[in-house]
Amino acid sequence: MSSTNVSHSEPNPGTNGAPSALDAVKVINKSTVDYPDFKSKPRPKTADEFIERAKEVAELLALDVAQRDLNNEIPYKQIQLLKDAGLVRALGPVKYGGGGLEIDIGYKIEREVAAGDGSIGQLLGYHYLWSYTAQVVGTPEQADFEAKRYTENDYFYGAAVNPRDEDLQITESEDGKYLIYNGRKAFSTGSKISDLTVLEGVLNGAHIFAITESHQEGIKYGDDWNNVLGMRGTQSGSITITNVRVPWSSALGFVDKQFRPLGAYNTILLPTIQLVFTNFYLGIAQGALAKASRYTVANTRPWPFAGDVKAKGVGEFYVQDIYGSLQAKVWGLEAQVDAAGVSIRNLIHRENRESLTAEERGQTAVRVAAAKVQAIEIGLEVTSKIYEVMGARSISLKAGFDHFWRNIRTHSLHDPVAHKKAEVGRYVLKGELPSPTWYT
Structure with a gap:
């Protein structure tokens, strides 16, 4: 080649x-x-x-x-x-x-x-x-x-x-x-x-x-x-x-x-790819929120029939409330995802690959599962709720927002998120770590 x-x-x-x-x-x-x-x-x-x-x-x-x-x-x-x-x-x-x-x-x-x-x-x-x-x-x-x-x-x-x-x-x-x-x-x-x-x-x-x-x-x-x-x-x-x-x-x-088996190390591609999913969900949510805020500043009009009519859409209390809530969730998700990334780094880059234990691998996998659950829920919320603070004109093809929600909604079906929640739940209730599978 x-x-x-x-x-x-x-x-x-x-x-x-x-x-x-x-x-x-x-x-x-x-x-x-x-x-x-x-x-x-x-x-x-x-x-x-x-x-x-x-x-x-x-x-x-x-x-x-x-x-x-x-x-x-x-x-x-x-x-x-x-x-x-x-x-x-x-x-x-x-x-x-x-x-x-x-x-x-x-x-x-x-x-x-x-x-x-x-x-x-x-x-x-x-x-x-x-x-x-x-x-x-x-x-x-x-x-x-x-x-x-x-x-x-x-x-x-x-x-x-x-x-x-x-x-x-x-x-x-x-x-x-x-x-x-x-x-x-x-x-x-x-x-x-x-x-x-x-x-x-x-x-x-x-x-x-x-x-x-x-x-x-x-x-x-x-x-x-x-x-x-x-x-x-x-x-x-x-x-x-x-x-x-x-x-x-x-x-x-x-x-x-x-x-030549390497034990638990041979199985870490699975939580590693699950965190790949999680990160592009987060990136999509970040991109959608940033673009939406610029759109709102430039284009969103205040509601003219309110008791206290604002000069611009950004002055609306509900607009400020929704953006504040969404940004807080995205910042929290970013910290959670970054922490999971450090956990993956500590596994995949270790010098002695055979020293990785099943427990170390499982602890990281459950953290990745938790981050993925949050990324899907927050990503879907951000990419759908931004329309409430942009207004009806933001649904146009020219505005170009629909791909954010469509992308997260599509890929989040890759494997059922319910099973990721259950993995975390079993860990909380019974201390049970996820067993390696093609999706764990």
Whole structure:
């Protein structure tokens, strides 16, 4: 695979798949934003610089997110923006040209991007998560190889591991040197616009992860991500894997065809990805609240039939009350989510991976579950209640607020939040820690 990303030259076909209710709306203005040349700027180096760069990117993404979302545009241009801005390699090792940042800072970068475009924030968060696959599951040599490959080339990750579908099936080549993956996944977030795809399949009862090139003859994308409600820009459509060959040496964590287990450490990708979800929910809520407040200051009119008519909408007591309540909840959620991020950091970056205990892993998982519960409830409240303080005109397509609620409402259905509440409840009542599953 060359270092030239297919997304540099592949055309954007606009709406794909079958027509939807949103596609029936006539859209005059398609995405026309020209992004600045970040390649000519110094790359960010410190955590603060990366977060500031993420804010710059979010402001650019916010300019046309409503149009791109409505048109179901495939975000080739936006992923290239993440690369040019240096965000893709933020967590990569410094020795290979990366920022060398830890996962808790990655969450904050993801969150800033999600404030401008929830779909792109999700894709970046998934990229950061999957970039740790080799570190969490693989040998030290495999982890170093994959870190070098993606960092030096600015490669972007996707994955075909949706556990609600049947597992990909793996067979061995006749000479015993290769694993051959076959199967289909109904959802494969980001793979269509990625450079590398994480595969997970089963061979003789053993689950085997491997990382392969996203654009090859044996990988076909269904172009069927025509989701009406939200997260349209993630292009989370189906993927079909046909006779995709990877060498046994790429089977993460296997040495001489035998898996080298790391105990509880092997299971921490699950709470790590749950906190990815939580952070882009929070980022979407932050973006919605900030944009709504600007709209209210500029556009919301006072109610003319009140006993005490205010000069401007911002003078209305109920407007001040709602914004104060929403901001207080968002600030509290941010502190809770950041604390969970530190917990994940302390697990994933420990030097002795095998020293991680099931209890340490469980304590972090329950904190992540609690943060996710709060993020969904507060995110849905913020993205729906802002309309009460903006006024009826804010529902227009031109105002561009609807994607905030639609995105959180859509992705928060990923796995039932009721089970996350129950996990926290069992911990409170019985001291029971969550057992590792594909969703815990």
